[in-house]
Amino acid sequence: MDEYILKVPEMTCEGCEIGITGAVTVLSGVVKVDADATAGRVTVFGDLSAKPRVREAIENAGYDVLE
Helix, strand or coil, X not given: CEEEEEECCCCCCHXXXXXXXXXXXXXXXXXXXXEECCCCEEEEEEXXXXXXXXXXXXXXXXXXXXX
């Protein structure tokens, strides 16, 4: 299982964390998601091949993703 971090600076509250977690958790290849609004980052545990879909899901939820 891989772990990778995406920077999401526009994520600023618990509601943002919940929305992003919900959008990413359902993706194939994702085992666990830790969205941290205070740090502005999303840590994803799972298959590294899911990373492009994770990024797309976060962007579709209305947030910019930086690396």
